[in-house]
Amino acid sequence: MPADRVPAAQVCRFIAAAMERLGLPAEDAHTVARLMTAAEVQGSDGHGVIRLVPYARRIRAGGVNARPHIRIAKEKAAMALIDGDNGMGHLVMHKAAQIAIAKARQCGVAWVGARASNHAGAASLYARMALEHDMLGLYFAVGNANHLPPWGGLDLLLSTNPIAVAVPAGEEPPVVLDMATSVAAYGKVRARAQRGEALPEGWMVDRRGEPLTDPRRAAEGLLLPIGGYKGYGLALVIGLLAGTLNRAAMGSEVVDFSRDDTTPTNTGQAILVIDPDAFGEVDAFKARVDRLLRELRASERMPGVERIRIPGEQSHEKRLANERDGLALPPALREQLDVLARELAIPALGED
C-alpha cells in the first residue's frame, strides 16, 4: 500500500471511535462508520470522511439525537414508515433497507419510508444493500439544503433530490445509478468555487436566467435541473415520495444543515426493494442483465470516446482500487481529523 494512503479499515475504526465518543452506542457507531467508509471507498468522497467533522459538530450541538429510538410508526405487509427519532440518517436508512428486504422476500416488493431522519450520505449505499440479497433497490431522498427553484422561479424551494437504483447482474458488476436531479450537485459547485475554477455553462444561472460561470458568484446562483422542467418535475415528485408522503420536511420546511446545527431536519427518505425471484428464475434474470450490459459496452462509439460506461462502473473500479491501495485523504482533511481527534480525546487516525 502506498505510504500516503490509509487502509479503509483504519478509517472505519477512527470514525467509529469518534461516533462512540460523541455518544452513539457502539453498534450504531460502527454502522455509521462502515457506511461512511463505504462511501469514501467507492469514490463518493463528498459523502465520505469529509462529513465526519460537520456530523460531529451537529451531534455536539444537539441537532442530532445520538441515542435515538428508531421505530416503525406504520406498517402493512409490503410497507413501513419509520420514525427515525432524529437519529443519524445512516442508522435510520440502514434499518429501513433491512426491513424493506425482509418484506420484499415475503411480498415480492416492499417500500419503506422514513421521517425524522437525517442526512444519510451516499444514496447508492442503501440501494446497494438490496444487491447482497440478489434484489433490486431504489432509494429516494429529500436533500438537506434547497438549491433549486421551481422551473421559472427564483426561490430555492427544492433540493436536488437524488435517486439511486441498484440492479444485480451475474458476472458483470451491478448497475448502480446514483444521481442528483440537477445538472451538477451543489457539492461539485462548492468544490470548483473553492478552487477558484469557472463553472461550466449549464450548471447554474443567475437571477435573470443568464448563465453563471464565475465561481465567486456561486452563492447567488441557481442550480439548473436536468432537462429543464423535467428535472424540476423529478425533484418535485421525489420530494413528494420521500418527504411529503412520510410527513417529513419538504419545500420551505427543509432545514439547511450546512447553516443550522440545532434544528431537527425531519429529513425524509424512502427505499423500494424488488425481489426478482418473484418474477422468475434469478440467475436467468442476472444473465439477461449481463447480456444487455455487454451489448451496450460492445456497441459502436462516437469518435474520441474511449469506452461506453455502465452506471456504477466507475465507483466499482474505485472500490476495487481503494480496497487494494487504501484511501488517499487530502492533507487538509487529515488535519481536520487530527483536530477532531484531540477535541474528542481519541487516538489520531492510524494511531490506534
Added chain:
Amino acid sequence: MPADRVPAAQVCRFIAAAMERLGLPAEDAHTVARLMTAAEVQGSDGHGVIRLVPYARRIRAGGVNARPHIRIAKEKAAMALIDGDNGMGHLVMHKAAQIAIAKARQCGVAWVGARASNHAGAASLYARMALEHDMLGLYFAVGNANHLPPWGGLDLLLSTNPIAVAVPAGEEPPVVLDMATSVAAYGKVRARAQRGEALPEGWMVDRRGEPLTDPRRAAEGLLLPIGGYKGYGLALVIGLLAGTLNRAAMGSEVVDFSRDDTTPTNTGQAILVIDPDAFGEVDAFKARVDRLLRELRASERMPGVERIRIPGEQSHEKRLANERDGLALPPALREQLDVLARELAIPALGED
C-alpha cells in the same frame, strides 16, 4: 361547442367501433377507445387518435393479438407479473393497474409488471388510475423504438423510456409528471421535421456528436438524453425495471413498431401503486401536497416568466377545455379516419 370540434364521446365511440370491427371483444374495444380518447382529451395528442390508423394496420397485419388471454404469470402479495399474450398494451396495463391498486390497498404498496404487452399510449394514463383511489401511481415503460444510444455511443440500443408519476392533491389538481428520458420525445422531432422546422440545439446530435438542427437530417440523428449520462442512466434503469425484469424486450430486442407491423413487440411495462392511507391520514397528506404546490406557485418568478407551473397542470387545463369545447382534430387526421371508416365499413366519425 365550436363547429370544427368533435365531442370526445363521439371520438370514443368511433375508436370503439373501429376496434370492435378489427376483432376486439366489445368491452376491450371500449377500454382501448376510452384510454386513447383520454390521451387526446388531456393534450397527449401524440398518443391519442393519431395512433388509431397505425394500431389498425398492426392488428390487421397480425402483429397484435385482438383477442388475448391476459393472465397473471407470477404473483405474490404485493406484486404480479402479467403476460399480455400480445394484446393491445392499453388492455394489459389497464388490468395491471387494477391489480396493483387492489394489492396496494391490502399491502400498502404494490408493483405489477407486464411482458408480451404492446404500446399502451400515454404513460400518465396508468399512473393516473391510482388517483381515482386516492393513491400514488408510478409507471415505467420500454419504448417501442430505439432512438437513444448509450452515452458516448452511436448504436440506437435504448428507447427514450418514459416514466410517469401521479400524486393526489386535495383542492389542487393532482401532480402528474409524464416524461421521456430524452430532451425531446421522438414524436416532437418527427412533427418538426414534417413541418420543415429547424430542431432546437440540444435535441439531437449527429454521429460525430455535433448539434443536428436540420429537420431533413432528423432520421440520421441521435436523440440526447436529459442531463447527458444521467438521462442515459435513467433510460437504462427504467428499461431494466420495465423490460428485463419482466423478460420483455430490451436493448436490441426492441422491435421498431413504426417499421414492422408483424413481429410481436414483447413490450414491457410496470406500474407501482402506493396507498398513502398506509402512511397516515389521507386527507392530511393531500392537504400537505396542496400546501406545497401553493408555496411553489406563489414563489418569486424569473423576469419574463408568467407563472410557475406544476407538472400535470397544462394537461389538466387542456382536459377541462377539451371536455367543454370538444376535440380539434387536424383535417389531415380527419381524412385518415374517413379512409379507415370506409375500409372497416363503419360509420364515419360523427355519423353514427
